[in-house]
Amino acid sequence: MKKFINHVDDFLSESLAGFAAAHADLVVLNDEPVYVRRRELKPAKVALISGGGSGHEPLHSGFVGYGMLDAACPGQVFTSPTPDQMMAAAKAVDTGAGVLFIVKNYSGDVMNFEMASEMCEVENAMVLINDDVAVENSSYTTGRRGVAGTVIVEKLVGSMAESGATLAQCKTFGDRINKRTASMGVAFTSCTVPAAGTRTFKIGDDEIEVGVGIHGEPGRRRAPMASADAIAGELLTAIVDDLKPAEGAQLLVLVNGLGGTPLGELYLLFNSTRLWLQQRDLHIARAQVGSLTTSLEMAGASITLCVLDDEMTTHWDSPVHTPGMRWGM
Structure with missing residues (x-):
């Protein structure tokens, strides 16, 4: 295993310390329990909190800041954060309008966020993300997985919350x-979780995993x-068959x-x-290309389509200022 690492047990804490120091103008790191919060909170605004296992950076901590999340709860690599992290983060960022939890559909994340929601003294609600069309159930989920579409939800709802919307509206x-969002990915290689020290799965040099999870x-x-055109065609066929956008639909495309x-x-x-x-007469109205929802060092990519309307387009274009996404400021 070749990684920039000192001690396996300290991987997350040292990574978060570096992240918080690099972006000290935007975020604050709480050590016990662990969460990252927005440095400047806005009074009477719905607070957005997300989280999940580490290894998917910049998701979620990289999207804490103006126009997106108010806090993120990172677990160990590919491991759900705990309810006490979520409850502490909610208490820290609630400014009177309640908290919206944005949760990817993985069994551990859902269970722990639901526990936090029930025990939390702050008014709260939850949005469950299940944009992955590849498979209906997997070893991590009941139902479809939540993947890169999470970034789109965090951006759009973050903008709406910034504009003064209520918890119910958000x-x-x-x-x-x-x-209105669907995704599918493909992997060329596996990745290595530091604590395991070995590849997560084996795949041949001439093979690809179509519909891989993060x-x-x-x-x-x-x-x-296969060729890029062939891979894109297979992923997009599955996505479009799921979304069924009308001809001439305005799409946000995330590669x-x-x-x-x-x-x-x-x-x-x-x-x-x-x-x-x-x-196919499907129009790209907005596009984003980059590594926003990763799987450590896995080689591969996913494609996400979101069928936009005027309100969604307005909130996508609105200013955002986070470590991992910024424009209009």
Whole structure:
């Protein structure tokens, strides 16, 4: 195992310490229990909290700041954070308008966030993200997994909360975005969890895992390596079959790297995506290309489509200032 690491047991704490120091103008790190919160809180604003296992950076801590999350609760690598982290974060960032938990659909995350929601003294609600169309159930979930579409929900609902919306309005908006968003990914390699020290799964040099999960869970099929156009076509066919956008639909397209894929390849994959959509009279209104929801050093990518309306477009374009996403400020 070759990683920048001192001691395996200190991987998360040292990584978070570096993150918080690098972005001290935006975030504050709480050590016990562990959570990252926005440095400047806005009074009487709905607070957004997300979280999950580490290893998916910049998700979630990298999206704490103006226009997105108010706090993030990081667990150990690929391991859910605990209810006490979530409850402490909620207490720290609540400014009187309640808290909205944004949760990816993984069994551990859902169980712990639900426990925190029930025990939390702060008024709260939850949005469950299940945008992955690859498989209906996996070793980590009951129902579809939550993957890169989470970033879109966090951005859009974060903007709505910033504009003064109520907790109920933010919850309804988040659920609507989730229903209009779908993703699917492909892996070329596995990744190594530091505590394990070995590859999460084995895959041949000439093979790809179509529909992989962000923890290395199996997808729809193991297949021979193919061209970018062919891979994009398979992913997009599954996504569009799920979303069923109308001809001429306005789409937000996210081409997301899984951690080990060069940006040049991601832009090439975006071009394949653009041409495929163009041939079907589906319009790209907004685009984002980069590694936003990763799986440690896994090589591969995912494609996410979100069917926009005018309200969603307005909130996507609104200013955001976080370590992992910023514009308009």
